[in-house]
Amino acid sequence: MGNTIPNRQVVCETLLELAKEDRAITVLASDSRGSAAMAPFAKAYPDQFVEVGIAEQNIVGIAAGLAHSGRKPFVASPACFLSMRSIEQIKVDVAYSGTNVKLVGISGGVSYGALGMSHHSVQDLAVARAIPGLAVMMPADRHETKRMTEALVGYEGGAYVRIGRNPVEDVYDSADYEFTIGKAVTMKEGEDVTLIATGETVRIALDAEALLREVGVSARVLNMHTIKPLDEEAIVRAAEETGRIITVEEHSIHGGLGAAVAEVVVQRHPVPVRILGIPDEPAIAGKTSEVFKHYGISADSIKRIALDLIGR
Numbered sequence: 001m002g003n004t005i006p007n008r009q010v011v012c013e014t015l016l017e018l019a020k021e022d023r024a025i026t027v028l029a030s031d032s033r034g035s036a037a038m039a040p041f042a043k044a045y046p047d048q049f050v051e052v053g054i055a056e057q058n059i060v061g062i063a064a065g066l067a068h069s070g071r072k073p074f075v076a077s078p079a080c081f082l083s084m085r086s087i088e089q090i091k092v093d094v095a096y097s098g099t100n101v102k103l104v105g106i107s108g109g110v111s112y113g114a115l116g117m118s119h120h121s122v123q124d125l126a127v128a129r130a131i132p133g134l135a136v137m138m139p140a141d142r143h144e145t146k147r148m149t150e151a152l153v154g155y156e157g158g159a160y161v162r163i164g165r166n167p168v169e170d171v172y173d174s175a176d177y178e179f180t181i182g183k184a185v186t187m188k189e190g191e192d193v194t195l196i197a198t199g200e201t202v203r204i205a206l207d208a209e210a211l212l213r214e215v216g217v218s219a220r221v222l223n224m225h226t227i228k229p230l231d232e233e234a235i236v237r238a239a240e241e242t243g244r245i246i247t248v249e250e251h252s253i254h255g256g257l258g259a260a261v262a263e264v265v266v267q268r269h270p271v272p273v274r275i276l277g278i279p280d281e282p283a284i285a286g287k288t289s290e291v292f293k294h295y296g297i298s299a300d301s302i303k304r305i306a307l308d309l310i311g312r
Contacts, residue, residue, distance in 0.1 A: 007145040007163045008076075008106050009037040014149040015074060019045050025153060026066055028052055030059045030077040032106065038076050056081045060089035060101070067099040072153060079105025079162050080112070083124035094158040095133040102152050103160045108138075109199070109250035110283055110291045111165030117282040121162070126255025128160040129228040135159040135181065136228040138199030143172040144225060147179035155181060164250075166288060168200045171223070182229040190220030193306045194238035194245045198224045198257045201248045201297065208302035217306060227257055232264045239269040244309045246274045246302060250292075253277040274305050 019025040019041070028050045033039045042049040050066075052059040056077055063073040075082065082105045083090075094101045105124060112119035128136045135157065139145040145163070152159055171187065179185070187202065188209050197205035202223045209219040220242055222234055238245055245265065247258035258275030265273055276297060284294050292298060 005142060006037070006165060006167045007139055007142055008165065010142045010145040011076070011104060011149050011163060012037045012041050014146050016041055016044055018150065018153055019048060022072065022153065023048065024070060024072045026050065026071045026073045028059050028063050028066075028073055028075045030054055030056050030081070032077050056086045057089050060086045060103070061093050063101045064089075064093035064097060064099040067101050072100060072102075074102045074104055074152075076104045076106055078112075078119070079108035079121035079124055080119050083121060083127060083160065087127055090128070090134065090158075090160070091131050095131045098133065099158060100156055101158050103158070105160060105162045107165040108162035109164060110278075110288050113287050113291055114285050116285040120283050122250070122252045122278045122283060123255070124160070124162060125227055125249070125251050125257065126259070129260065130255075133158060134228070135226065137181065137226045138162045139225060140199060140202035140223055141168055141170045141172060143170065143175040143177075144179065144223075146175045147177075148181075148225065151179060151181050162199065164200050169203050171202050171206060182226045182231060184231040184234040185223040185225065186220065186234070187223050188219065188221040190218040191242055192218045192244070192310060194220040194222060194242045195248065195302060195306075196222045196224050196235070196238070196245060196257065196261055197248045198227060199250060201250055204297065204299055205248055205302065207299035208306070211299050211303045212306055215307070217310065219306065224257060224261075227260055230260050230264065232268070235261055235264045236268050239265050239271045243271050244306070245271060246276060246305055246309070248276040248297060248302060250297070251277050253279060272309055274309065276302065276305065
C-alpha cells in the first residue's frame with residue numbers, strides 16, 4: 001500500500017493533535033520549520049514554538065532549559081547537523097543532565113542524496129547510541145511515526161529520533177498495533193534466516209522476505225525501531241531459532257544497527273551475521289534510490305546474501 005506523505009509530516013500532525021491537550025509540548029526549529037514540516041505547528045501554537053535560527057548547538061541548550069522549566073521540547077533539525085555539530089550539547093545538556101528533550105533529526109540517512117557527505121547522516125546512530133541515557137530510534141512508516149511520537153510525549157528522558165525526508169511505503173495497515181519503545185516488532189515469522197531492519201529499510205526487508213519465500217526460504221523479519229534500548233531478547237531468539245542474521249540499515253556499517261546486533265550475538269549466542277549498509281567511504285551523491293542501488297541496499301541483494309548464508 002502506497003503512502004503520499006513523509007514521516008516528518010506525521011510528526012507535526014501528531015504533535016498538533018496532542019498539543020491541544022498538553023500545552024507543555026514545545027517545538028524548536030533551526031530555520032527548519034519548512035523542511036521539518038513544522039510550519040502548521042508554528043502557526044497553530046505560536047506560544048509553543050521557538051525559532052532559533054541556524055544555531056544547532058544553541059537549539060539543544062535552549063531545549064534543555066525549557067525542559068528544566070517543565071516544558072516537553074521537541075527539537076526538529078536536520079539530522080546531519082543535529083547529530084554532529086550539536087553532539088557535545090546532546091551529551092552534556094540532554095543526556096548527562098537528564099533533561100526531557102526529544103531530538104528529531106529530519107532528512108536523515110541519505111535523504112539529502114545529491115548534497116553529498118556534508119548533508120548525509122549515516123554516523124548518527126553510532127554516535128547517539130554510545131551516549132549514556134539517550135534513547136535512539138527510527139520509525140518505519142507513517143503509522144509507526146504516529147505511535148512513536150505519541151510514546152515520546154509520555155517518555156521521560158532524552159531521545160534521538162531519525163526521520164527521513166521522502167514519502168515511504170507503508171509497512172503497517174494502520175497504527176493499531178502494539179508499539180513499545182525498546183521492543184522489536186516481528187513483521188514476519190521465519191525459520192531459516194532473520195532479517196533485522198530499522199527505519200525505512202524495514203520495507204526493503206519485507207520485500208526481501210517475499211522474494212525468499214518464492215524460492216522456499218522462510219525468513220523472519222524484525223523491525224528494530226529502537227536501537228537503544230535494544231531488544232536483546234528478540235535478537236537472541238532469532239539467533240537461536242533461525243541460526244543466521246542479516247541486518248539492513250540506512251547507516252554506516254560501523255556502529256549502527258548491525259554493530260548493535262552483532263555485539264549481542266557474539267556475546268550471547270554466536271551465529272553468522274551479515275551487515276548491509278553504507279560502506280566505510282563517503283557515500284555517493286544522488287537520489288536516495290540511486291544511493292541504495294549503488295550499495296546494494298535492496299531486496300535482491302538481501303536475497304543473495306541470505307542464499308549464500310544458507311549455502312544455496
